[in-house]
Amino acid sequence: MTAAWRRFLPVLAASVxxxxxxxxxxxxxxxxxxxxxxxxxxxxxxxxxxxTLPIPGKxxxxxxxxxxARAFVTSPDGKALSIVDATTRTVTHRVNLGDGPLGVAVHPxxxxxxxxxxxxxxxxxxxxATGAVTGEVKVGQSPSGLAVTPDGALLLSADRDSDAVxxxxxxxxxxxxxxxxxARPFGITVDAAGTRAYTANVASNDVSIIDLAAxxxxxTxxxxxxxxxxxxxxxxxxVTDQYDSxxxxxxxxxxxxLAAIPVGDYPxxxxxxxxxxxxxxxxxxxxxxEIIDSxxxxxxxxxxxxxxxxxxxxxxxxxxx
Numbered sequence: 497m498t499a500a501w502r503r504f505l506p507v508l509a510a511s512v513x514x515x516x517x518x519x520x521x522x523x524x525x526x527x528x529x530x531x532x533x534x535x536x537x538x539x540x541x542x543x544x545x546x547x548t549l550p551i552p553g554k555x556x557x558x559x560x561x562x563x564x565a566r567a568f569v570t571s572p573d574g575k576a577l578s579i580v581d582a583t584t585r586t587v588t589h590r591v592n593l594g595d596g597p598l599g600v601a602v603h604p605x606x607x608x609x610x611x612x613x614x615x616x617x618x619x620x621x622x623x624x625a626t627g628a629v630t631g632e633v634k635v636g637q638s639p640s641g642l643a644v645t646p647d648g649a650l651l652l653s654a655d656r657d658s659d660a661v662x663x664x665x666x667x668x669x670x671x672x673x674x675x676x677x678x679a680r681p682f683g684i685t686v687d688a689a690g691t692r693a694y695t696a697n698v699a700s701n702d703v704s705i706i707d708l709a710a711x712x713x714x715x716t717x718x719x720x721x722x723x724x725x726x727x728x729x730x731x732x733x734x735v736t737d738q739y740d741s742x743x744x745x746x747x748x749x750x751x752x753x754l755a756a757i758p759v760g761d762y763p764x765x766x767x768x769x770x771x772x773x774x775x776x777x778x779x780x781x782x783x784x785x786e787i788i789d790s791x792x793x794x795x796x797x798x799x800x801x802x803x804x805x806x807x808x809x810x811x812x813x814x815x816x817x
Contacts, residue, residue, distance in 0.1 A: 765807025
């Protein structure tokens with residue numbers, strides 16, 4: 497073997513390993529645009545819109561199943577839930593529901609989806625494969641954001657006009673408790689450990705932190721004006737402040753405020769990437785997605801999307817590429 501071949505072999509081996517390496521993961525954002533009546537799918541690796549689906553009825557709420565197989569979209573004006581095959585980008589079912597479907601969340605197993613009925617003050621359970629309504633539970637007034645604990649045992653509902661969060665047993669669809677929080681809770685997020693929940697309280701301009709085992713608020717953090725939703729990444733909470741056009745960031749352990757990041761006008765939906773490196777924000781009046789670096793707390797990209805993006809819920813899908 498010549499000296500030249502000996503020098504070339506490590507390069508060749510590295511090339512083979514590159515092509516045989518397991519597929520990496522990339523994120524997609526499933527963004528509801530209410531006035532445009534569309535669902536935009538954004539590749540967050542290339543940071544471009546790769547598909548657009550028509551969704552009638554002014555879509556607002558969104559939840560992508562943990563396995564990435566389906567997305568669930570609520571249309572408050574259309575009184576319906578659209579179930580989307582996330583791979584083929586097609587609507588498989590459109591389910592007629594109560595008067596005001598808004599928030600939506602999915603059980604970690606992929607089914608059922610839970611839909612908040614704003615006007616009838618209840619949560620409906622919908623089978624993901626068939627679109628059949630399989631149960632319901634009464635909650636507080638005007639349920640908005642929903643979240644499910646990672647073990648699937650508990651469903652949480654931010655009951656806006658009751659200034660409270662309902663805690664629901666998913667196995668029996670029984671309401672276990674109503675936990676008082678700040679004024680007009682809207683978005684709600686559960687941490688990865690399933691021990692704490694965070695509510696964005698629109699009228700009191702703060703975030704309530706709930707200890708789920710104790711079933712009580714253990715801390716309250718002041719944020720910007722009209723907070724809408726909360727994302728968690730890198731040990732930090734990121735909160736959209738609608739009227740300030742900022743994202744307030746605070747440390748989840750010390751509760752110290754770290755930044756108020758300027759973003760597009762009227763930020764609403766917010767979610768972290770699968771690895772927590774980035775946080776994506778939907779800006780209603782700017783018609784953009786803003787990508788924030790979770791470490792530097794800087795906006796690193798602005799992506800144009802359809803008119804009136806809300807992306808209210810868990811709108812990030814983790815995929816293989």
